[in-house]
Amino acid sequence: MSGKTLSFLLLLTLAPVSGLAQDVAKTIPAGSKVFINPMKDGFEKDLGAAFEAKKVPLEVVTEKEKADFEISGTSESKKAGVAKILIMGSVHSSEQASITITNLKTGEAVWAYSVNKTNSAHGKRSTAEACAKHLKEKIDSKK
């Protein structure tokens, strides 16, 4: 077998492996340890509770050194004012939140999600559970 053929076969073998390595870097394996960074208005607590409620297959740890991934983000909340209650007839708050999951080994963001609810039925709990639901879908999809 000539050298060129060998090189070609080697290239064919390695090409899918490198593609697989890139895909693995973007996946969040079930059972991974995550550290949730402190967020505005204590949203990290709502997020932790939402992971429990939605059965997200991740283990939340309190020390960053023990974690595989870290979650950072922000949340904003605006309670319904008099105008909204009288004119729009809604007492629900407006909520928006955004979270990013970063692989601590590579330093790359592997997943992120934003949510905006104009009339949030359960305030921060609703936005946290929306994040948790979509994160669970991401983990279950294994992509």
Added chain:
Amino acid sequence: MFHRISCLLLFLSAFATGTFAQTTPSSTTPAASEQSASKPADVIDKEPPAELSKEKIPAGSKVYIAPLKGYESFLTAAFIKKGTPVVVVNNPEMADYEISGVSESHQAGWAKMLFLGSEQSNEQASVVMTKMKTGVAVWGYNVNKTNSYKGKQSSSEACAKHLKARIEGRE
């Protein structure tokens, strides 16, 4: 008679001198303007920044988003949702490019709710992408949404969409 003529001549000479005195500085103005024009010519003799901003941004580049009071998280989510071909990293030393900017948000007041029937916020954001090695701004985008359907999410997705178009060479 002689006295009148001498007065007239004196007046004419004085008038001519005054006119010459007024015209002399204006005659030197073009020379001065030529001198002042020649000075900045040395400074301008550089490539305009607009040409530098057309530099190609390779797909798969590593991007660090500087803290933007929480807006950086919305931007990251928007990049992922819109499939912008960049890798967001959390360390500027690992990055090829850095994104910085500003965002502002104004909630709907009672007048907007009453007269326009809208409770959607006004959003505006501006982001600049700089190449870390050279410090040259390679891309920038401003967005202003009067009735933002999804708040910061809408403005950040607009930025992500346009960055994707820039990387793919459509803008």
